[in-house]
Amino acid sequence: MTLLDARSITMRFSGIIALDDVSITVDSGELVGLIGPNGAGKTTFFNCISGLLRPTSGRVVFQGTDITRMPVYGRARKGIARTFQRTELFGGMTVRDHFLVAERAHNRRGGLLKDVLNRGAPDADETRRANSTLELLDLTGDADRPIEALSLGRGRLVELGRALMTEPALLLLDEPSSGLDTQETHEMGELLRHVQREKGTAILLVEHDVEMVRRFTDRLYVLDFGTLIASGSTESVMHDADVQKAYFGDLV
Amino acid sequence: MAFAGGLLLGTTQAVLSGYLPLNSVFTAGVRPALPFFALFALLLFWPLLRRGREAADPLAGVDPPPPGLAARTRSRTMTLAIRILGICVGVGFVLVSLFGLDSFWLLLMTQALVFATIFLSITVITGMGGQVSLCQATFAAVGAFTTGQLVERFGMSVLLTMVIGAALAAAVGAVLALPALRLGGVYLALATLAFALAFESVLLPLDWVGAGTSGLPVPRPVVGPIDFADERAFFLLCLVVLGLVATFVTLLRRGTTGRFLDAIRGSEPAAASIGINPFRSKVVAFAVSAGIAGLGGSLLAMLQGQANPLSFATFFGLFWVVIVSTLGTRTIEGAVYAGFALVLVPEILEGIGVPASFNFVLFGLGALTYARHTEGIVEFQSRRIVGAIDRLFGFGGGEADTSGGNQEDDLVASDVEAAVNP
Ligand SMILES: Nc1ncnc2c1ncn2[C@@H]1O[C@H](COP(=O)(O)OP(=O)(O)OP(=O)(O)O)[C@@H](O)[C@H]1O
Numbered sequence: 001m002t003l004l005d006a007r008s009i010t011m012r013f014s015g016i017i018a019l020d021d022v023s024i025t026v027d028s029g030e031l032v033g034l035i036g037p038n039g040a041g042k043t044t045f046f047n048c049i050s051g052l053l054r055p056t057s058g059r060v061v062f063q064g065t066d067i068t069r070m071p072v073y074g075r076a077r078k079g080i081a082r083t084f085q086r087t088e089l090f091g092g093m094t095v096r097d098h099f100l101v102a103e104r105a106h107n108r109r110g111g112l113l114k115d116v117l118n119r120g121a122p123d124a125d126e127t128r129r130a131n132s133t134l135e136l137l138d139l140t141g142d143a144d145r146p147i148e149a150l151s152l153g154r155g156r157l158v159e160l161g162r163a164l165m166t167e168p169a170l171l172l173l174d175e176p177s178s179g180l181d182t183q184e185t186h187e188m189g190e191l192l193r194h195v196q197r198e199k200g201t202a203i204l205l206v207e208h209d210v211e212m213v214r215r216f217t218d219r220l221y222v223l224d225f226g227t228l229i230a231s232g233s234t235e236s237v238m239h240d241a242d243v244q245k246a247y248f249g250d251l252v
Numbered sequence: 253m254a255f256a257g258g259l260l261l262g263t264t265q266a267v268l269s270g271y272l273p274l275n276s277v278f279t280a281g282v283r284p285a286l287p288f289f290a291l292f293a294l295l296l297f298w299p300l301l302r303r304g305r306e307a308a309d310p311l312a313g314v315d316p317p318p319p320g321l322a323a324r325t326r327s328r329t330m331t332l333a334i335r336i337l338g339i340c341v342g343v344g345f346v347l348v349s350l351f352g353l354d355s356f357w358l359l360l361m362t363q364a365l366v367f368a369t370i371f372l373s374i375t376v377i378t379g380m381g382g383q384v385s386l387c388q389a390t391f392a393a394v395g396a397f398t399t400g401q402l403v404e405r406f407g408m409s410v411l412l413t414m415v416i417g418a419a420l421a422a423a424v425g426a427v428l429a430l431p432a433l434r435l436g437g438v439y440l441a442l443a444t445l446a447f448a449l450a451f452e453s454v455l456l457p458l459d460w461v462g463a464g465t466s467g468l469p470v471p472r473p474v475v476g477p478i479d480f481a482d483e484r485a486f487f488l489l490c491l492v493v494l495g496l497v498a499t500f501v502t503l504l505r506r507g508t509t510g511r512f513l514d515a516i517r518g519s520e521p522a523a524a525s526i527g528i529n530p531f532r533s534k535v536v537a538f539a540v541s542a543g544i545a546g547l548g549g550s551l552l553a554m555l556q557g558q559a560n561p562l563s564f565a566t567f568f569g570l571f572w573v574v575i576v577s578t579l580g581t582r583t584i585e586g587a588v589y590a591g592f593a594l595v596l597v598p599e600i601l602e603g604i605g606v607p608a609s610f611n612f613v614l615f616g617l618g619a620l621t622y623a624r625h626t627e628g629i630v631e632f633q634s635r636r637i638v639g640a641i642d643r644l645f646g647f648g649g650g651e652a653d654t655s656g657g658n659q660e661d662d663l664v665a666s667d668v669e670a671a672v673n674p
């Protein structure tokens with residue numbers, strides 16, 4: 001079943017065309033890669049899907065509904081979660097607080113009156129869900145440390161966990177392995193596969209690490225200068241001559 | 253650096269007053285206002301200046317995360333010790349005020365409590381909501397004049413009108429926030445200032461609002477056998493109101509409302525990406541803040557026996573924002589200290605024979621310190637002191653201040669490293 005259907009997305013910034021007529025689909029439960037050289041427009045595409053940017057033209061359809069004009073939080077509530085290339089964490093909060101606030105935002109309980117009646121504190125169920133995500137990501141040891149005390153790699157895990165707490169149908173990950181070493185990158189890949197299989201979450205992955213892309217994605221889209229230059233199964237795309245030239249040229 | 257800045261401000265004032273014609277209206281207006289202009293430039297443009305450096309990244313337009321509250325990073329023993337000390341000081345203060353002070357000082361103490369209540373509105377909008385509002389005095393005025401009008405025209409009970417005034421102020425706050433929040437940042441601050449000035453010059457003179465410049469009489473409430481015209485009884489009433497508002501703010505901060513606002517302050521795009529509606533959260537913060545200001549404004553009018561437009565002048569409201577920002581917007585204590593500072597500092601300066609203009613030098617110093625430690629002096633110093641005591645006695649607490657940046661911060665940060673990983 002088609003989960004995300006981005007149709008002819010064009011994004012123009014004053015002068016530059018960051019995305020030119022890009023169409024991408026993601027089915028439920030798929031792990032799809034989106035690759036391309038620096039400045040190709042990958043992050044811009046994510047911003048168009050998650051709602052931080054409104055495309056100049058084109059439509060974003062999610063679970064059969066047109067969400068092109070929906071605000072960021074509305075899309076989040078519909079089941080689109082994301083992480084950021086430059087981590088966007090909540091300063092001053094602990095790791096556990098990140099998960100609890102995401103949980104609260106997801107199930108939308110609470111409000112002024114509940115706070116005043118001191119019902120704002122996390123209940124047993126919320127605590128349990130936060131704990132299980134902490135465990136999944138192996139963050140239990142850091143649960144009560146403020147976010148500033150964590151390394152970049154741990155920070156990326158916290159972003160992933162925060163996104164998972166909203167129980168997304170589609171997870172957009174913007175270079176989750178950047179700043180991680182080989183071992184951590186591999187663990188991140190395994191983790192994504194685990195999430196995809198266990199929770200049935202579809203993942204769209206922007207990634208520079210060729211090994212990770214090769215091992216963990218089923219399908220690939222390749223962007224170059226804002227246009228899609230290739231798409232198909234990971235195997236076939238990686239052998240495509242144009243892709244080799246545009247993307248792997250300096251590597252192979 | 254702060255000292256040099258203060259000197260600079262002082263000198264500029266002196267020089268300006270040398271060149272400007274004496275006794276002109278302009279001099280009288282400009283001289284005392286200079287530190288305000290300096291501070292407002294800072295308040296308004298400081299985030300913008302920092303932002304400029306990172307403008308290349310579209311997601312970078314978010315302030316660096318505020319450091320965690322000192323209270324969160326100290327050890328249990330320390331927290332307990334501080335709490336006991338706090339209770340002792342509080343009880344002592346109340347007893348001394350009630351039985352040890354003459355009516356002049358008791359009045360000042362009551363005034364400090366009322367201002368502390370009003371200042372909690374700044375704790376909500378700036379400390380929790382991360383917005384600079386320059387019309388808190390206007391919200392207070394809405395509360396005060398609603399009370400005045402309802403009592404005068406309909407003879408309603410004063411305590412009831414106080415609640416109505418707060419509700420009306422909250423509504424005004426929400427309605428103002430709807431368009432103003434679309435602007436964001438500096439423009440939001442300017443929009444609130446514009447609203448404050450417009451209210452002052454257009455609405456306030458109207459018969460059904462401020463009734464000219466003479467003010468409206470506001471009586472003290474009478475509840476059963478208790479007549480709050482008695483200064484001691486009124487002191488206790490103000491204490492209770494402050495206590496209730498402080499509890500309310502604490503509950504909000506700990507609850508969902510506060511957590512969402514924390515998240516939005518930390519990163520607005522990320523907060524939205526997990527399903528938080530930042531606009532709605534900020535409107536709520538504005539409404540709550542305006543409501544608290546309105547409540548405090550009614551109380552101030554009762555204290556003074558009248559709702560006087562002069563007490564709610566826009567300029568005075570700017571002073572409020574600055575003094576709370578200087579002492580700390582993120583804690584209840586910050587607002588309480590600011591209330592006392594506002595009332596007591598001029599008295600103390602006069603008492604030790606310092607010319608009143610030194611008020612402004614102090615103020616400039618405070619402003620510059622604020623620019624460096626945006627969490628406020630109270631918060632900054634309490635982190636340092638708590639951290640030091642914790643280490644001294646080996647309580648095992650400590651802070652995780654990684655803000656870095658300048659020399660002093662680095663020093664703290666390295667101390668902290670040592671405390672966290674011995
Ligand atoms: N808000 C913006 N305003 C103007 N130009 C932008 C904006 N966001 C992105 N761009 C431009 O759009 C193009 C695509 O940028 P984008 O960040 O999407 O690339 P990317 O594929 O994510 O690159 P990288 O691999 O470096 O992250 C770049 O030329 C960039 O300068």
Ligand SMILES: [Mg+2]
Pocket residue numbers: 042043044085174
């Ligand atoms: Mg990118």
